[in-house]
Amino acid sequence: MSIWEYANPKKFIATTTPLVPWVLGVAIACLVVGLFWGFFLTPDDFRQGSTVKIIYLHVPAALMAINAWFMMLLASLVWLVRRHHVSALAARAAAPVGIVMTLIALITGAIWGQPMWGTWWAWDPRLTSFLILFLFYLGYIALWEAIEDPDTAADLTSVLCIVGSVFAVLSRYAVNFWNQGLHQGTSVPVATGERTISDVFFVPLVICMVGFGLLFLALVMVRTQTEIRVRRMRALEMRMRS
């Protein structure tokens, strides 16, 4: 029994189909609880007022936007090394979800920034990095769409994903160097363990993060299943023609 067994398309569909409703259910539950708690049961921030509550959409979306790219990077590496089709298709399936998360983070950020900074958009390092991440997603998706042969597309997008990751990190540092920015520091620094956010806000935030994570997982599973079925249709069509 090895984890690679799940790389078989049929096995993947068989395993994930019963999982999807549960994951999706828990995700929705988390989001409903987290967002309701966050929006209605927390006090207003003494400086930022009620606008701070957009954090419950903004932070989890931003988190998943980056994690989705990480997941694509891992899946691409697995495809290049082990040639499991499900891995390549999962990377393909995650990209549109990731780009939507990036968009949500950008838009909620603009809505939050308007009353706080007095502007919808500033060329702040974090904002700019997300805009660049958005462009990377766009290029990645466009390359998948442009190539007809699925294996060629998987190979080329994987190479792009790896090179893109390196340059995305480079861009992050370059942008930091370029402009010091308005954006506040992270509210949940993982490395130091210190929180700049009080528990009242933090608990619903964590629930929302879990919700977004599970939502992403569910969406990627469903979309990967779709990609597998599309590939299967194509394969069957080719067999019928030959």
Next chain:
Amino acid sequence: MIALLRRDLTLAVRAGGGFGLGLAFFLIVVVLVPFGVGPEAAVLSRIAPGILWVAALLAALLSLDRIFALDFEDGTLPLLATSPLPLEGVTLIKGIAHWITTGLPLTLAAPALGFLLNLEMSAYVWLLASLALGTPALSMIGTFGAALTVGLRRGGLLMSLLVLPLYVPTLIFGAEAVRRGALGLDATTPLLMLAGITLGSFALLPFAASSALRVNLR
């Protein structure tokens, strides 16, 4: 490998447009900017570093799809792939040849265009240095983009979409070096970063480009 470099340069000279087109484009973009933002010398002088770098970047982008497309169409690439040259060497040489035909002339022409935009006197050294150090990275990153899209019809537009985000760090450090130079500050740090990107690109991207090329030749 020298033979390939010599051939590519000969072709660029004889085919025409190799050296000239990118330069002409560079000139036109720089000339168009004052029409857009107005003739005020102070404004132009302020934005000159950025304009020069963005224009150089676009001029380099313009000729990227020729790097592999011609050799792909006439069947040279599979012949090179079965020759004793490693494909990594081929992509490296292609990147170098692209730099000699576009990046180098752009670097040399940039100071002349700096005058048109009232660039601060103190910035010229940094302009030359940053372009000389930065444009090779543009060529090598572009070679990677060209290798990814070589088999595609209408790959040119897609390639711009893939390559431009990769150009961001180079552009930031390049323009920053000139901007600091214009303010009379020391711009060694961005220059060193630029040199790092260039060296890193030349060390690693030939491998990525040649693996993409192999996939496209299948």
Next chain:
Amino acid sequence: MNLTVTDLSVARGGAPVLSGVSFVVNAGSALVLRGPNGIGKTTLLRTLAGLQPALSGTVDVPEDAVAYASHADGIKAQLTVTENLAFWADVHGTKMPDSVFGAFDLDDLRTRLAGTLSAGQKRRLGLARLGVIGRKVLFLDEPTVSLDGFSVKMFANWLRNDHLAHGGIAVIATHVDLGIDAPELDLTPFRSTAHASGGSDEAFL
């Protein structure tokens, strides 16, 4: 040195086209591939040359002895005939033999730009590359397209007297009779069935 192909399966666009191809070509001999259009001659030759991976099976030949030639000659219109050939000699680290111009009837064209040559002359130039690079194992895909009868004979002469006679090997996909003494291999029996294994879609069926 010989070329040994064992149980080779090849795919085009991820779908198996030929399965179980096996043959041996000894030094000094050639093999002619036959079969209707679309059977997979080009795919097989590209796989033999190492341009694409085989689905299964082995090709046993020293990798640095292989050369591939197809309809696309890789000729640069802006270079002269001599420059075109000299480039390939340089890339392969060989000395260009002067006899090659005579063998392919290019003597009068040496300083002409390749872009000004006719289709047949270009094809001769493309084939002359094979005489320059000094590779022992040639995989030729329709080498005689757009050649007239005289040129076909000339090419066959070169292949017999300058290549095979010096211990070379050639695998040729062609529809014309080259007039060289070589066994033929009909690929029709190797056509992959619809249920052949190894295609990239296999895991999805």
